[in-house]
Amino acid sequence: xxxxxxxxxxxxxxxxxxxxxxxxxxxxxxxxxxxxxxxxxxxxxxxxxxxxxxxxxxxxxxxxxxxxxxxxxxxxxxxxxxxxxxxxxxxxxxxxxxxxxxxxxxxxxxxxxxxxxxxxxxxxxxxxxxxxxxxxxxxxxxxxxxxxxxxxxxxxxxxxxxxxxxxxxxxxxxxxxxxxxxxxxxxxxxxxxxxxxxxxxx
Amino acid sequence: xxxxxxxxxxxxxxxxxxxxxxxxxxxxxxxxxxxxxxxxxxxxxxxxxxxxxxxxxxxxxxxxxxxxxxxxxxxxxxxxxxxxxxxxxxxxxxxxxxxxxxxxxxxxxxxxxxxxxxxxxxxxxxxxxxxxxxxxxxxxxxxxxxxxxxxxxxxxxxxxxxxxxxxxxxxxxxxxxxxxxxxxxxxxxxxxxxxxxxxxxx
Numbered sequence: 001x002x003x004x005x006x007x008x009x010x011x012x013x014x015x016x017x018x019x020x021x022x023x024x025x026x027x028x029x030x031x032x033x034x035x036x037x038x039x040x041x042x043x044x045x046x047x048x049x050x051x052x053x054x055x056x057x058x059x060x061x062x063x064x065x066x067x068x069x070x071x072x073x074x075x076x077x078x079x080x081x082x083x084x085x086x087x088x089x090x091x092x093x094x095x096x097x098x099x100x101x102x103x104x105x106x107x108x109x110x111x112x113x114x115x116x117x118x119x120x121x122x123x124x125x126x127x128x129x130x131x132x133x134x135x136x137x138x139x140x141x142x143x144x145x146x147x148x149x150x151x152x153x154x155x156x157x158x159x160x161x162x163x164x165x166x167x168x169x170x171x172x173x174x175x176x177x178x179x180x181x182x183x184x185x186x187x188x189x190x191x192x193x194x195x196x197x198x199x200x201x202x
Numbered sequence: 203x204x205x206x207x208x209x210x211x212x213x214x215x216x217x218x219x220x221x222x223x224x225x226x227x228x229x230x231x232x233x234x235x236x237x238x239x240x241x242x243x244x245x246x247x248x249x250x251x252x253x254x255x256x257x258x259x260x261x262x263x264x265x266x267x268x269x270x271x272x273x274x275x276x277x278x279x280x281x282x283x284x285x286x287x288x289x290x291x292x293x294x295x296x297x298x299x300x301x302x303x304x305x306x307x308x309x310x311x312x313x314x315x316x317x318x319x320x321x322x323x324x325x326x327x328x329x330x331x332x333x334x335x336x337x338x339x340x341x342x343x344x345x346x347x348x349x350x351x352x353x354x355x356x357x358x359x360x361x362x363x364x365x366x367x368x369x370x371x372x373x374x375x376x377x378x379x380x381x382x383x384x385x386x387x388x389x390x391x392x393x394x395x396x397x398x399x400x401x402x403x404x
Contacts, residue, residue: 049301061290068296075289087277088263094270099251124338129316129331136326 001026003069004046004054006033010109010172011066012053013202017164018070020199022080067097070161082161096155096162103140105169107133111176137178141170145184152190159194167194203228205271206248206256208235212311212374213268214255215404219366220272222401224282269299272363284363298357298364305342307371309335313378339380343372343389350388354395361396369396 003019005012005028019026031037031052039050047054047064055063055072063069074083083097084090113119114130144166147154154162170180170191180187194200205221207214207230221228233239233254241252249256249266257265257274265271276285285299286292315321316332346368349356356364372382372393382389396402 057290059290061294063290063293063297065297065300067300068293071296072289072293075292087274088259088261088265090277091265091270091274092263094273095265095267098267098269124334126328126331126334129328129334132326132328132331 001058002056003028004031004043004052004056005029006031006038006052008033009052010105010168011051013172014066014164014168015053015055015069015073016202017168017199018073018082018161020202021082021159021164021197022073022077024073024077067161082159082164084155084160093155093160093162096160097165100144100154100162100165100169103143104166107137107140108169108173108176108178111137111178112172115176134176134178137173138181141178141180141184141187145187148186148190152193154190159197163190163194167191167200203260204258205230206233206245206254206258207231208233208240208254210235211254212307212370213253215374216268216366216370217255217257217271217275218404219370219401220275220284220363222404223284223361223366223399224275224279226275226279269363284361284366286357286362295357295362295364298362299367302346302356302364302367302371305345306368309339309342310371310375310378310380313339313380314374317378336378336380339375340383343380343382343386347386347389350392355392361399365392365396369393369402 003012003015003026005016007013007030016028031043033052037043038047038052044050046056046062049064051064053066053069055069057063057072063072070083074081084093111130111133113123114125115127115134119125144154151157153159154166170178173179180191182188205214205217205228207218209215209232218230233245235254239245240249240254246252248258248264251266253266255266255268255271257271259265259274265274272285276283286295313332313335315325316327317329317336321327346356353359355361356368372380375381382393
């Protein structure tokens with residue numbers, strides 16, 4: 001397997017952290033986002049949507065979309081499960097992963113996409129929407145603080161893909177000056193814990 | 203099991219179609235979205251995010267988030283797989299489901315959320331963003347037409363959760379006057395085929 005990667009973007013980091021937790025080590029090929037290498041051939045043959053990361057399987061299959069890649073790696077490397085094991089657990093992890101995505105990743109991602117100069121010539125930006133997301137980010141982080149008041153990790157007692165999702169997007173939020181407020185003690189405790197795992201530097 | 207449902211919204215329909223394809227029949231309890239029954243107790247104990255549908259398991263566990271519910275039902279009722287079987291297939295179905303979500307469901311969903319009076323007092327609307335989504339919808343449908351030029355169903359040869367996702371959101375698009383253009387013959391052929399399945403009326 002090969003992972004088409006970029007050290008500049010949150011979704012590739014999500015997959016790298018996921019692999020590090022599972023002890024999976026495969027070749028990483030850097031794709032130059034700043035120069036638009038992902039928006040032209042030969043990359044577009046791998047992923048016509050132009051997004052990173054992309055996982056190339058040994059049979060030549062290309063799998064795009066971060067969660068699809070994680071799903072493949074989870075099934076292929078069942079040890080160290082990060083997406084739950086029983087049906088009930090898998091569903092609950094998926095529920096929390098999606099909440100981490102819709103509340104945290106989407107808010108921070110859209111704040112970046114719709115206000116940052118990087119995307120100015122790449123998408124049709126809607127600055128009003130980007131500002132709304134920036135404005136809502138503190139409330140979303142406060143929501144996550146409330147979740148983490150009750151449990152050590154987002155989906156409960158165990159570190160899962162929901163934690164990885166929140167970690168990489170919260171860290172990426174620095175690009176648009178979104179930071180964890182001093183008063184969010186549960187979120188800060190969690191962030192310190194998950195950042196101390198060796199996988200966090202993957 | 204019990205499904206907390208609403209006949210007015212696309213996500214509950216997605217789960218009903220998914221269940222109909224699998225031959226799963228469980229009690230449906232209607233939650234009155236128009237009157238905000240989903241934004242107060244006792245519903246908020248089931249899903250603090252206030253969203254529908256919610257699946258209640260026999261042990262009392264509440265599972266929210268549409269895809270998490272589908273994941274539970276897929277694992278619990280392995281016959282008639284709608285999310286792939288091998289690791290490679292599951293990952294590819296997830297890739298296409300996410301594309302159906304990010305390109306079609308998000309565009310139509312945000313066009314509705316940010317322009318429709320239903321959400322005026324429910325969320326902080328950003329009309330400029332809603333209009334941008336409305337404006338982009340024809341291109342997104344044209345993208346899906348291109349996908350369906352190559353394969354009978356979105357993820358390939360088989361009907362999957364990716365088709366259900368696109369079906370319920372495209373149909374819901376009528377609420378904001380988004381319709382499949384006459385020229386999109388592949389998308390029209392697909393829409394006719396998937397709408398003719400008995401599950402479409404679930």
